Amino acid sequence: MTTPKPGSILLGTTQPAVLRDWYRKALAPEHTGEGPIDLGGFLLVIDQRDDVGSKTNEPGRVILNFHVDNFDEVEEQLQAAGVDWIAPAEDRPSGRFATFADPDGNYLQIIQFAERVSPASTHT
Template sequence: MARPVLNSMLLGSSDPDRLKAWYRDGFQAETDGYGNLDLGGFGLVVEQRDDVDAKTIEPGRHIVNFAVDDIEQAAAHLRTLNVQWLVEPEDRGIGIFATVIDPDGNYVQLIQMKPEYYANK
């Protein structure tokens, strides 16, 4: 049996148009013919859900991570969109991490790993 490959994630939202626009604008996501977001070959599906609140009550339960080559440049772009920051870019030894909060309250991380991280794989 072939190993399954993770290719997408679904975020339920009470306001999917707002949430899609936030990810599209913040992370230069392309939209496919079905309205799903392509984030570098990984699909983000945002759909209307009646079983979720407008804001998540457990924002750390799942975290959307974006690998970036230049975290300061990515952070500067997000600042132009007036995102809400949980953690500004900070060095955590193996890389630089930052966390923003999407309109539904989900945590979204930017991660710029240091070259030595990849050298030790």
């Protein structure tokens, strides 16, 4: 049996230009063009939608996690981009975590797992 590998996520929004600019500034400053934003081999597709509100109602339902090797460097990049921090950096037994939100209120996290912990064996 084959296990499919996730390749992209679609974010439906009422403000695609704002969301695209925010994601570029915060997470992919080298990205240019109007197509999907490459987030380290995982594609982010931002689409104008009429069936969603301007803000998410349950931002904690789905959280997009970014596994990083240098937490401080990525945290500094996000600070410079002016992200809205939901939960500041916190050390946990499995690693270091911080949660922030995009302009639509969707939650995202940066995670630097402890060396002794495998991301496959950890639930956040």
